[in-house]
Amino acid sequence: MDFWSPSSWKSKPAAQGVKYADEEHLQRVLSKIATLPPLVAPSEIERLRHQLSQVQEGKAFLLHAGDCAESFDACTHENITAKIGLILSFSLILIWGARTPVVRIGRIAGQYAKPRSSPTEKIGDKIVPSFRGDNVNSLDPEDRNPNPERLLSAYFHSTTTLNYIRAILASGFASLNHPRDWSLSHVRSATLKKEFEEVVTNLSDALDFSRTIGIETGSESAVGYERGGGLGTFGAVDLYTSHEGLMLDYEEALTRKLRNPLRESKEDQSYYNTSAHFLWIGDRTRQITGAHIEYFRGIRNPIGVKVGPSMESDELARVLDILNPDRESGRITLITRYGAGKIEKYLALHIEAIKKSGHPVIWVCDPMHGNTVTSSSGLKTRQFRDIIEEIILCLRIHEQCGSRLGGVSLEFTGELNEEGFSVTECLGGSMELTEDELGLRYQSFCDPRLNFEQSLDVAFLISKYLKERRSGGDRTPGKFSALRDRNAVYDALAQT
Numbered sequence: 001m002d003f004w005s006p007s008s009w010k011s012k013p014a015a016q017g018v019k020y021a022d023e024e025h026l027q028r029v030l031s032k033i034a035t036l037p038p039l040v041a042p043s044e045i046e047r048l049r050h051q052l053s054q055v056q057e058g059k060a061f062l063l064h065a066g067d068c069a070e071s072f073d074a075c076t077h078e079n080i081t082a083k084i085g086l087i088l089s090f091s092l093i094l095i096w097g098a099r100t101p102v103v104r105i106g107r108i109a110g111q112y113a114k115p116r117s118s119p120t121e122k123i124g125d126k127i128v129p130s131f132r133g134d135n136v137n138s139l140d141p142e143d144r145n146p147n148p149e150r151l152l153s154a155y156f157h158s159t160t161t162l163n164y165i166r167a168i169l170a171s172g173f174a175s176l177n178h179p180r181d182w183s184l185s186h187v188r189s190a191t192l193k194k195e196f197e198e199v200v201t202n203l204s205d206a207l208d209f210s211r212t213i214g215i216e217t218g219s220e221s222a223v224g225y226e227r228g229g230g231l232g233t234f235g236a237v238d239l240y241t242s243h244e245g246l247m248l249d250y251e252e253a254l255t256r257k258l259r260n261p262l263r264e265s266k267e268d269q270s271y272y273n274t275s276a277h278f279l280w281i282g283d284r285t286r287q288i289t290g291a292h293i294e295y296f297r298g299i300r301n302p303i304g305v306k307v308g309p310s311m312e313s314d315e316l317a318r319v320l321d322i323l324n325p326d327r328e329s330g331r332i333t334l335i336t337r338y339g340a341g342k343i344e345k346y347l348a349l350h351i352e353a354i355k356k357s358g359h360p361v362i363w364v365c366d367p368m369h370g371n372t373v374t375s376s377s378g379l380k381t382r383q384f385r386d387i388i389e390e391i392i393l394c395l396r397i398h399e400q401c402g403s404r405l406g407g408v409s410l411e412f413t414g415e416l417n418e419e420g421f422s423v424t425e426c427l428g429g430s431m432e433l434t435e436d437e438l439g440l441r442y443q444s445f446c447d448p449r450l451n452f453e454q455s456l457d458v459a460f461l462i463s464k465y466l467k468e469r470r471s472g473g474d475r476t477p478g479k480f481s482a483l484r485d486r487n488a489v490y491d492a493l494a495q496t
């Protein structure tokens with residue numbers, strides 16, 4: 001393969017590039033970032049690679065989820081706790097129903113840069129540069145010139161977020177012994193609440209049982225973390241971070257040549273992107289001869305590639321030849337995002353192309369990005385029905401093609417306002433959010449996210465499907481009851 005370095009991307013065209021007025025200022029900021037410590041360690045990155053290879057083999061399920069765009073102002077204790085709580089609740093539902101380990105990757109602690117469809121947008125009667133994420137410019141239409149200082153601020157906000165995540169996880173927040181702490185108090189759907197309570201009650205019974213017969217190895221049973229005990233099997237969970245690797249100057253500054261802990265010799269080093277465990281290439285920046293593919297091919301982190309309707313089948317295989325020439329397991333996650341109305345046209349073709357190429361991949365369904373619409377009030381939104389429909393079609397097409405869906409990629413948030421209400425950004429779901437309620441608590445800085453209740457609706461649907469598959473059911477395509485009748489699923493959700 002051709003020569004690669006953390007800066008070799010500079011010789012290729014970068015889509016969605018950001019132009020700074022003062023190049024020297026940018027370089028000063030980047031030099032500073034290049035001296036700051038890594039956010040994540042090689043051993044964590046290798047651990048995730050290993051866990052993703054388990055997903056690839058069908059031994060675990062991947063949950064990739066979080067904000068479309070994080071913001072510096074939303075970096076608060078309450079918001080981070082609510083986001084992690086939702087990721088844990090969602091994964092608990094899957095673990096319980098499907099008895100499958102869940103690999104959790106948050107779109108968190110660095111998801112600040114946004115690719116946009118248009119470089120400008122109209123606000124009132126003014127045309128201004130589009131908002132490109134907090135690490136580029138401001139949501140305030142008067143402050144849209146890119147400012148390099150924002151990259152430094154992004155580094156510190158990522159660090160703060162990750163530090164707090166590590167702190168709450170280390171303090172037993174994820175302990176399966178008290179998932180009620182993850183907050184369900186505000187959920188108004190009685191059925192949803194009951195379903196979740198059932199999972200928690202059954203789990204508590206199971207834990208009690210294991211304690212009684214002495215097979216619990218977690219030290220929580222002996223002495224709590226606060227009193228010097230360890231986290232034990234039931235308290236320690238892995239939660240990895242991710243963001244779109246869009247701003248290559250920033251990614252380069254955090255790319256470090258470090259010892260690969262899997263290799264014997266200290267001299268055996270790899271280039272790790274130390275800003276996050278997992279990075280993905282967006283649908284707008286995956287040009288074969290472009291800068292992003294060039295950068296990504298050289299880093300050791302596991303990576304995602306967004307795949308939409310504009311991806312040609314032969315192009316997909318060529319992208320993988322570049323990104324994973326040695327065909328390493330757990331290295332590539334394909335995140336498909338066609339839209340409910342288009343998935344039937346493209347997914348099977350892409351699955352066939354991958355089979356033919358022999359590339360090992362994890363297939364993940366992003367049912368969000370192909371289903372964005374503009375509401376009558378002008379807010380971007382997504383219909384819950386479309387999201388569910390894309391997931392159901394995706395599961396069914398994988399079944400039909402003898403392939404396997406390895407996970408989902410969602411834009412969701414558990415954040416609540418001061419009165420304890422969820423955001424109102426996507427329409428429908430068991431809370432039946434209507435168009436005139438959209439403006440009530442629309443907090444997203446970019447795309448509309450599922451709220452807490454809508455996310456749990458999705459979790460139960462997937463959990464039921466995986467449970468049926470685990471229990472053997474009829475494997476003929478279309479025979480799984482969770483997939484058989486889309487309308488029945490919608491009706492069931494609408495009645496909750």
Ligand SMILES: O=C[C@H](O)[C@H](O)COP(=O)(O)O
Binds near residue numbers: 114115116117447
């Ligand atoms: O998150 C994804 C993209 O940044 C987003 O969907 C683009 O939105 P736009 O079409 O409003 O630019």
Ligand SMILES: C=C(OP(=O)(O)O)C(=O)O
Binds near residue numbers: 282283369
């Ligand atoms: C920009 C995103 O998606 P895509 O590249 O698939 O449009 C995203 O995941 O926020």
Ligand SMILES: [Mn+2]
Binds near residue numbers: 369411447
């Ligand atoms: Mn988005």
